[in-house]
Amino acid sequence: MEKIKKLILSIVPDAVAEEAQYPTFTVDASKIRSVAEKLKEKGFDYLICLTGMDYGDSLGCIYHISSSTDKTSVIVLKTSTSDRQNPAIPSVHDIWASANLYEREVYDFFGITFIDHPDMRRLFLRQDWNGYPFRKDYDANPELNPVPMENQTIAEMENMPSITLKSDGTVIKKENALFEKGDYVVNIGPQHPATHGVLHLRVSLDGEIIKKVDPNFGYIHRGIEKMCESMTYPQMLHLTDRLDYLSGTMNRHAMCLCVEKAMGLEVPQRAQYVRCIFDELTRIASHLLGWGCMCMDMGSITAFIYGMRDREKIMDIFEETGGGRLMVNYSVIGGLAEDVHPNFVNRVKEFIPYMRKMIKEYHILFTGNPIAKGRMKDIGFLSKETAVSLGVTGPSGRASGFACDVRKIEPYAAYDKVQFEEVIREKGGTFDRYIIRLDEIEQSLRIIEQLIDKLPDDGFRAKVPAIIKLPAGEYYQRVENARGDFGVYIKSDGGKNPYRVKFRSPCMTLISALDPLCQKEKIADLIMIGASLDYVIPCADR
Amino acid sequence: MEVKNIKIKNMKTEDFNDNEYLEKYVEELKKGGVNVAVGVLDDLINWGRSNSVWPLTFATSCCGIEFMCVGAARTDFARFGWEVTRNSPRQADVVFVAGTIVHKMAPVLKRLYDQMAEPKYVLAVGSCAISGGPFKDSYHVVRGVNEVIPVDVYVPGCPPRPDAMLYGMMQMQRKMKLENFFKLPNKPTIPDTGKSEGENK
Amino acid sequence: MLELIGIRDWIHNSLTELISEDCSWVVSLIEYVLIGVAFLAVYAVLALILIYVERKVCAFFQCRLGPNRVGPWGLMQSIADMFKILLKEIIRINNTDQFLFKVAPFIVLVGSFCTFGALHFAKGIHGVDFNVGIFYILAISSLGVVGILLAGWASNNKYTLIGAMRCGAQLVSYELSAGLSLLTMVMLAGSMQLSEIINVQEKSWLLFQAPIPALIAFVIYLIAGHAETNRGPFDLPEAESELTAGYHTEYSGIQFGFFYLAEYLNMFIIAAIAATVFLGGWQPLQINAEWAEDFNNVMNYIPTWLWFFGKTFALVFLSLWVRWTFPRLRIDQLLKLEWKILMPISLFNMLLMAVWIIWIK
Known part of the structure; x- marks a missing residue:
């Protein structure tokens, strides 16, 4: 340093x-x-x-x-x-x-x-x-x-203003055109089955071949960061869940960790273990949905339904303990909202072998399918340099060889107490991004297996003051959510509301990778590559 | 048709909430009197319509995932004949507004609704679609979709469970079964939300 | 015996008895009308059945229940759909070619209906029986693509245009393999007339008469036929996840209903042609051996229409199975499959069949 x-x-x-x-x-x-x-x-x-x-x-x-x-x-x-x-x-x-x-x-x-x-x-x-x-x-x-x-006009969407400063200090304002004249531009989204939310992609085509992709954001921009500035810290937690709803538990975990770190709060071991188990279960659920959606975008709806079917098992576990299905609202500052349900341990133990069996079924149904193989082969390569430069993290980054697992880099909660492998693949093709999710599910199961038997017995929540005030300063906390490096930045001025909150969204960078990945590919591949990146729009839009 | 005569398989009329509201609706419809022959035809048409509702695949955020769950293996809405999700609004009958609608999305949603063919229905799913929900204080969130398009059924929850959506769907079927095809359409207009002019534009 | 030919003859006889011989044209006229009505009814009912079957089968593949609320086991589901779609608003879209836009669904429907009319449903039950039946079927079933191209063009929408272009490329390509594999079988049967082809299979189905080339032709025809119906791994023209709804994105109400109907009926027609040409049409399963006489008699007892529909629905089930298991091909892979794999094999197979007929048969 x-x-x-x-x-x-x-x-x-x-x-x-x-x-x-x-x-x-x-x-x-x-x-x-x-x-x-x-x-x-x-x-x-x-x-x-x-x-x-x-x-x-x-x-x-x-x-x-x-x-x-x-x-x-x-x-x-x-x-x-x-x-x-x-x-x-x-x-x-x-x-x-x-x-x-x-x-x-x-x-x-x-x-x-x-x-x-x-x-x-x-x-x-x-x-x-x-x-x-x-x-x-x-x-x-x-x-x-x-x-x-x-709606916005085409001119508003396509004219890109820019400012250049000359060496003598004069400012030049320019308007650049996004597409060339006469380009065949197709709007994909905001309402489109394959954009996984309300992303708006403007794609210029040459026949079926893509020349340029321009993502338009903001169709689900809810201003969460601004709202946080007028909320107390416990209130903010509920919004973190709704950022990237598929890894809500992990986002909430990040926020809890950040506040706890700022307060200097010691969280009981039991809470940390359970949080880890919940994170991994959420990761499995998210990967299942991501896998299913990718299969569906390639036209195999049955695979999607299979993924959703097994995801319900996790939802049951969540519901029993946390009361919610998608939004579990389980972690709170200082630990957990409630202790786990008496059935929790058994249910999770039953789930692990079941999931292992099902992964085999997925491989039979889809991975080995000749059409699926042909579709994913030699398409959409993301080099490691591009991945790093674009900040593509999570499974998609690791598929390109960018070892960016925050669980390994800055271990939090109980991740330093478990053995697991950071799945890394080298090529960065679509198939790598596909298979890495199924491999990560296995690793998550491994983590859960190690933790579930060793739940300590030191209470589920630490004592937390009724009004939480953070000392003035800046705090940053990274966690690995299902899509990559999720970060929470809090600037506090000592009051009960934060001065500024910023969420580092892994999804926005994933979407920015669409353009380099889809150059010269076909329009059908755009959908598939998008699905292989597995972004969630509300997380990018915040 | 009387409210108590509406048949929904495996659900009794008493088990539904908001029966009084529907009864009022029936009274309003019946004001001009009912022609018996036409009434039977009405029932037939409504039976067809209410049992074949094709939703538009439209979801903006969290509730969309639960909407997917409704279509998936456990709570299969194919049982009601709702599973033919259409991606083109021209062919869809109902739009599940599943998720927050923000300022930028509002005109898109309105256009989608305009593109749908009559008869069309709207289900506001989740608290965001109902009132803005947890995001109602935000500068960029529409406080309820009824500011943009008329809503038939509200399904509360954040997000609502799949079972709640099924219940909302059945409520919608009940509403459909009361309609009169051979009279002037009695679609609900944009209700007065009791908000100030500026907000309600 | 539950043969439909009895009903046909009974109607004909009673009509000729009722009406004097001088006005035999009246008899013909009444019969034409009756046949037309019967075909329309069967066409519509089959579509409803197919839609129901598809939804139920798909649900079972996906660990779901499928429609089960409307009527017993959801049997009335497609009827409810029909009511709905008949009364749905037909949207008039600005900036489109109104005439072509309106005429496109009819062309698609007419194409499939004309093919439907040439099928042989049971012994003595068929609309027309040309001596160039196969040729007629191949020609008329490609009419649908004109409708689809028109729909895509007239809608003035980029998705529909891409969908229509894909459809054009796909149908033109796969028509070749389908035609070649049918021609291979025509060589074996020695006739293009469907009734003749069916008669040839009285003792043994064509598939068993020349097992190797016929099996190759059968498989190729199933693949190509599947592609022609725009379903399963070949549903690129609709490609739900890419093109929203493909060429019929802008159609609503009954106009969309026509496309929907034609799609399902085409699936049936392709299966029916495959059943007719390869699996003996309405001919029962016969084993050409002395010990199997009892077996043959039992098979003969089963009415011919049941045989035809049984075979056809078995093939329809196969098509559904494929559709709900496989992901979608990409356009270049689709064309590669046809031009580099299926076409050469079909050509070679034709040669093989010729050799087989000359030396082995």
Whole structure:
């Protein structure tokens, strides 16, 4: 870490270094690019997340950067600009490809323009939205932004404004066209059976062959992060479940861990074990659904129903203990809402051999099917470099050889007490992304098997004050959810509400991988590749 | 048809909630008097319609997963003849608004509804579709789909269990069985939600 | 015996008795009308049955129950569907070619109905019996693709256009294998007339007369026929998860109902042709040996229409089985399968059949 500190200080002598959870450096906006370039050279090639921030007097960005080789080291860069009228920060989209969407998101929420970014459209909100909702001085009057009754025009969706700064300081504003003239553009979504939610893909085609994919977000943007700012910490938990509803338990776990870490709370072992078991069960359920949906998108509806059938077994376990099926609402700050149901252990033990048997059936039904094999062979390769640069994590990243399992990198809860294998495949093809999910189910079963017999008996919840206040500071917590590296960032000013909350969504980066993956493939493959990435739109839109 | 005569297999009229509401609806429909011959035809048509409701595959968020569960092996809505999910709104009879509707989505939903052929029905599934649910304070969420399209049945829950959706579907069947084909359509208009003008635009 | 030919003869005799010989054209006219009505009724009823069967079979493959609320075991389900779809609004869409848009579903329906008319349902029960029956069937069943292309074009929608183009490519390709494999069997039967083909199979079905080439032709015909019905792994023109509903995305109400109906009937027709040409049509199963005389008698006792529908529905079940198990092919794989695999095999198979007929038979 000292080396990094020296390196940054050598580029920017006036950088402010802090020792927080991660080493933090505050850099002037004009220097951010040179620091980023140097860091990239030193191996920091994975931009975990980019958070916009309204400090009151200034607007800024926070970059969480990690490396694909030295995975445990995370550094935080901060920069800000005091110009609230026309804030501008140099773009880093060519250094880390994932910054492309992140910067658009920050522009959408805070109005910070990124210089040299080729595509400064709003990401989530409509182009005609008034104001920047995440600024602290945003006027939330609904009359300013009434529910629209007309769709956006093509021009609004296709013209990409950009800002370039010349060396003599003059600003050039330009509008680029998204598609070439005469392109055959097909809208896939927002209502389409294969976008797994309400993603809107604009695809230009040459016959059946894809030339370009442009994802349009925001059809389920619910403003969860902004809502969190006016909520207490226990209230926020309910929204985390609804981000990525298929791995709700894990998202909630992340939020609990983050708050507990900030409070310095010791969580009983039993709670940690049970949380792990719940996480893994959720992961299995999510992978089953992901597997089923992928099969369905290839036209095999029976496989989908089989996946759903076995998922119901997990839903039963959840329902018995937590009371909910999809939204279990089980973890709370300090532990669990209630102790597990007396049947829980037996039910889970029955489930493990059943699931193992069923995985064999899936392989017989679908993996070995000649048509399925032919469809998935040699399609949609994602190289490791692209995966890292785009921030594609989770099963999809691991299928490309990017070892990014947070359970191994920063073990939380009981994950340091269990033996399991991080399934990694090298090629990064569609088949790898398909098979890795079924393999991960086996690993999850292994984890559950090790934990379920050893549940400690030290209570299920720690004592938690009635009003939870976090000490002022910034907290970041990563967990591995079913789709990848899920992160919670909380900035607290010491009150009972957070100052700013940011969720690092693994799904948004997965969607950004669609365009590079689908180049020159057929339209049928777009659907299949999309399904193999297994994104959940509300998680990306937040 | 009287409310108590509506036959739903394995469910008695008394077991349903909101019977009074339906009775009121029947009274309103009957104001002009009922022609016996036409009434029988009405019953036949309603029998056909209520037993063959093809939903549009439309889901925005969490409730969509439970909607999938309704179609899957355990709570199989094929039993009611609802399983022919159509991807094209032209061919669908009912739209399950499963999930939050946000500002950007509202015009899309409206267009989908406009594209559907009559008779069309709307089920608002989950608290988000009913009122905005946990997200009602957000700057970008529509507070209930009834601001955009008329709703026939509300299914509360966050998300509702598959059983709750089946119950909502049966309630909808009951409502369909009361309709008069040979009279002016008596579709519910956008109800007055009691909100201020600005919100209700 | 429960033969339908008895009913046919009885109607004919009583009509000729009732009406004097001078006006025999009246008899013919009445009979034509009756036959037309009967065909329409059978066509509609078969579609309803097929829809029900498909939904129930699919449910059982997927560990579900399928329709069971409307009527006993959900038997009335398709009738309810029919009522619904008849009364559904037909949406008039702006910016489309109104004439072509309206005429397309009819062409599809007419194509399948004309083929339906040429089938032999039981001994003596058939609409027309051309001496070029097979040729007629091949020609008229390809009429449907015109309707589909028109539907895709006239809808003025990108999904429908892609769906229609896929359908065109698919049908033109698979028509070849289907035709070649049928021609192979025509060589064996020595006639193109369907009644003649059925008669040839009195002692033993064509599939057993030349086991190797006939089996190859049978399998190829099933694959190609399956592809022609746009179902199962070959449902690219509709490709629910890619093109929303393919070429009929913009159709609603009964216009969509026509496509729906034709799709199911085409499945039946393909199975029926396969049953007729390969499995002896309405001919009962016979074993050509002395010890099997009793067995043959028992088989002969089963009415011929039951044989025909039994064989056809067995093949329909096979088609459903394939449909609900396999994922969908991609368009290039689909065309590769036809042009690089099925076509060469069919051509070779034709040669093999010729050799078989000359030297072995």
